[in-house]
Amino acid sequence: MKKAIYYHAGCPVCVAAEQQVVDAIDKNRFEIEIVHLGEHKARIAEAEQAGIVSVPALSLDGAIFHINFEASIADVKGIA
Amino acid sequence: MKKAIYYHAGCPVCVAAEQQVVDAIDKNRFEIEIVHLGEHKARIAEAEQAGIVSVPALSLDGAIFHINFEASIADVKGIA
Numbered sequence: 001m002k003k004a005i006y007y008h009a010g011c012p013v014c015v016a017a018e019q020q021v022v023d024a025i026d027k028n029r030f031e032i033e034i035v036h037l038g039e040h041k042a043r044i045a046e047a048e049q050a051g052i053v054s055v056p057a058l059s060l061d062g063a064i065f066h067i068n069f070e071a072s073i074a075d076v077k078g079i080a
Numbered sequence: 081m082k083k084a085i086y087y088h089a090g091c092p093v094c095v096a097a098e099q100q101v102v103d104a105i106d107k108n109r110f111e112i113e114i115v116h117l118g119e120h121k122a123r124i125a126e127a128e129q130a131g132i133v134s135v136p137a138l139s140l141d142g143a144i145f146h147i148n149f150e151a152s153i154a155d156v157k158g159i160a
Contacts, residue, residue, distance in 0.1 A: 002104075004104065016143075017145060020140050020141075020143050020145070021140070021145060023140075024082075024084065024104075024105050024106060024109075024110060024140050025104050025105065025106065026104060026105065026106035026107070026108075027106070028106075029104075030104060060100050060101070060103075060104050061100075063096075063100050065097060065100070065101060065147050065148055066147070066148050066149075067145050067146070067147055068145055068146050069146075
């Protein structure tokens with residue numbers, strides 16, 4: 001099973017993107033985790049190490065895709 | 081069947097993203113089309129009307145998601 005992680009910060013743009021992008025992923029092949037970085041500050045470091053510089057972002061087996069743009073990780077640290 | 085369209089311009093970043101993002105989409109629910117805007121100039125207008133401002137970008141049933149950033153549509157027009 002591959003792993004998909006969707007990182008967001010709870011903003012309206014992030015949630016709308018989450019519903020559509022996460023919905024499109026093949027659940028038979030991907031285990032999907034949703035991480036709200038504003039509520040889980042401890043995972044910000046993990047996101048940064050993975051190469052995430054803004055949210056929302058999607059990790060597909062470790063490959064990072066920044067989807068649209070709502071906030072930088074620096075912004076998330078400020079609001080977290 | 082929902083429709084997913086992946087717009088790109090043939091750049092290495094676009095192709096790498098294509099392989100991973102398109103691979104993750106559930107083919108049982110989405111019909112997937114790949115559009116190389118550099119080779120299909122006639123579809124640039126369609127992409128712009130859909131709201132695409134840069135590539136690579138993914139349309140999921142009309143909702144546009146800009147994935148990472150390789151080139152603006154203006155750049156694509158220049159190289160197309």
